Amino acid sequence: MKSKIPRPTVCRLCMVSRLLEKLHLQGRESISSTELGKLSDISPYTVRKDFSFLGDLKVLNRCYDIVFLNNIIRRRLQLEGEKLVCVVGLGRIGSAILNYDSFLSHGYKIVLGFDSSINRVETIKTDISVYPAYEIEERVHFLSIDFAILAVPASAAQEVAQRLINGGVKGILNFSQSIIKTEVDGIVIQNIDLVNELDFIRARLN
Amino acid sequence: MKSKIPRPTVCRLCMVSRLLEKLHLQGRESISSTELGKLSDISPYTVRKDFSFLGDLKVLNRCYDIVFLNNIIRRRLQLEGEKLVCVVGLGRIGSAILNYDSFLSHGYKIVLGFDSSINRVETIKTDISVYPAYEIEERVHFLSIDFAILAVPASAAQEVAQRLINGGVKGILNFSQSIIKTEVDGIVIQNIDLVNELDFIRARLN
């Protein structure tokens, strides 16, 4: 077991962990590196090499024990325990995410929503607490929110991101059509741009 | 100018193209590899190396001409012209995407929606034509739909994907919580798993 995990390996281990959860739900108990590789488009060599960062694993039927392996991955990547999340921007995408059920059973609890439109804040139909955007810093700080999901117009993205960071948020999943920059270290920002995703699919077809 | 573009370069060029569009909207006319790198978290060396797949570029104010550069990238990656898209699964996420405005101005026209619930098909409020899921193959084929965005429950994902592929779809952007496999070559599937995205942010914080 080595210590510093390379970024591509972290990325694949996250994916594999999700896959293992899905397999577990289907009742599977063990799986080989070859099959895991086929399901996730990773070569079996790379699967095994990635797992070499995890310590001893080989357990069941000559294959990997799915539950055990997933536990080890999540412990190693420090993905255990529940994190608090807020959603900023409650338009169509934002409010869909605000009510996305699967987060809770996977370690993410959505506890706050924000929007700059007072009218929308007052009329939105949801079980989550929703507040006007000018309260972001205060409320995020008060509840020690860990992550934010951003779905605001491009023009507002940078400013909102800064307020979230001021409030203490450590990671931002950014659906807004604007690249966010931060000077602060220790903040992770992941951009999801739907047009870009389609472009990438299209480019890979060549 | 070399010929086969490596995958990481394709990925970055897509990102850069989107960034250039945003800069253009802000009125910027030219930009250097260094600034482009800062905005997109790519080293200036890599930016320039990536551009070496594009041919001659250097034009304006000793920097890259934003419009010209973007045109070259999109031509090289064959991202020109409009593609037709359908959305399958019109729950919260699906209907948000169905009505996402930014696709149209960026080369993607959403022309069809599908859902397995007849009731939802009949009551949904949208300008896009919406049909029951059993009509997927026929309608996708008839309109020569290029891409599909999938936002169905995990249990339905694989079957729906197969029907889309049978209908002639060449790429699938998959928001469902299930990995889709296809035996067919020439089909590109891009998975977006929201839990996975948060996991990845979290793991990178370590």
Add this chain to the structure above:
DNA sequence: CTAAATATGTGAAAATATTCACATTTCTTA
């Protein structure tokens, strides 16, 4: 119990990708 079959785990080799260094080009200004 032993041999055959099948998987893992990992150092070494190969393949890829990134960074560097610097010659070349473009622009500015005096």
Add this chain to the structure above:
DNA sequence: TAAGAAATGTGAATATTTTCACATATTTAG
């Protein structure tokens, strides 16, 4: 118009990542 400043473009060097090959471990079957 010539020299200085600043950016590109790219072969070579470096670093990273993936693949391979095989020793080791586990399971099954006779």
